[in-house]
Amino acid sequence: MGPIGIFDSGYGGLTVFREIVKKLPQYDYIYLGDNARVPYGTRSFETVYAYTKECVEQLFGMGCRLVILACNTASAKALRSIQQQDLPRYPDLRKVLGVIRPTTEIIGNHTQTRQVGILATPGTVKSGSYQIEIQKFFPDITVFQHACSMWVPLVENNELDSPGAAYFVEKDVKQLLQQSPAIDAVILACTHYPLLLPLIKQCMPPHIKVLSQGTLVADSLADYLNRHPEVAALCTMEGTIRFFTTDNALDFEEKAGIFYGRPIRAEALSL
Template sequence: MIATAEHGPIGIFDSGFGGLTVFREIKNALPMYDYIYLGDNARVPYGTRPFEEVYEFTKACVFKLFEMGCNLVILACNTASAKALRTIQQNDLPPGKKVLGVIRPTTESIHQYTKTNKVGVLATQGTVLSESYKIEITKFHPEINVYQHACPQWVPLVERNEITGEKSGEIVEKDIQSILAQSPEIDTLILACTHYPLLLPLIRQHTPAHIKILPQGELIAQSLVDYLNRHPEVESRCSKNSNMQFYTTENADDFEEKAAIFFGEKVHAAYIAI
């Protein structure tokens, strides 16, 4: 049985590096808290894996963060949020532990950005097939039409740090054209994968200027601020020493090298077995 620590860091989990783009915004908004980041880099990508596999991997990593003292864990991964969050919340949570995802904070606020009520979602294959964004946006805002497109090459591009150049631009351009071909009235694009903000210059280059592009980091950070304000029983058990720890299931040196690109500053990481 996992004991509930009186105070502990906020855990942030992702299948790889992408969650660092969310963590960066959370840290900027809430710098006083302690954090543990866990990247399951040994098993990335999650986007093409079956539901049950993503659930088992996500659950194992979440429970590792619980064991390390976290009382609140953020799934900074769209695929994990789509395929594992609800089951973990309903069936697996030990007393006193909370897990939040990235889909609901994004879908709740989307009405603030679209004027045509036509929204495109760019995501991994797993997130698209789950239809989580379509379901959640329809639940909150039934007047909004949602169009989805899977971008299976985008995560590998980011993981290889191929975020500039003609070849990467051609890949991004083709996917942008595919989503916009579904409706000429799309005026907002959600980057529904935490890796995608690294491609933002290319995405912006190949997207008409009038279309809003929404990375998730700031939306999720603001949602977490609001959540902690509304749930003092959770907030009071988050430790506040401005400490950060980083763990990866793969090589720590490799993680540190790439993590700086996503997080915007150098980090010190350690290997952890899951």
């Protein structure tokens, strides 16, 4: 038995993690941010897979039997390979889950026009993962995507209220909506983007639903553990949380509070 592992390439996964902790506070958690090698979004499939696999194995080595990839790029570019190629090599039960499926499997409940928009990083858009997954669950839905290359840097530099952030958010939202006037639901397919939600809603027509991943992933995880008691039985329940980063711990702590919503203490580790 061990804690639930939460992995992200850096800080963004903390917006998902905080919702998981709210929903399931009884479990133990280890959060690992690979800040030394961020960003993942612009890297190749092979590189993202190699980095993600290394971090997942690190979490396995720290006692985690269940790992959540709280990163859209890792979920898009590495999850399937890890599930199909790597997990079968372990003699005991281990699970790795992502953030894309919990979002895509419920999107049909939020659209009347069956036209959905995706705002994401260039890497996630290029992977086509959201289009592929939505088509599996809802073949009648048409998906429109737009890559927001400036949003992550704006968030990580705490420019949430700056004129630059307002300019790029408005520009990217308009470019997505220009693809179809019938879009009535938009998925924020990056864990950084909820921090820009006030600006996004200012630019988005009021009839369009904007879906963030945090609560959706938390609800999905709670349901998964309920349906899979054999996995839940592997997760310890003392309510402890530890944060790790592959970069400087003090630097991580300084920015992490923006995403997690409160101050944290972090430890550095080398892979």
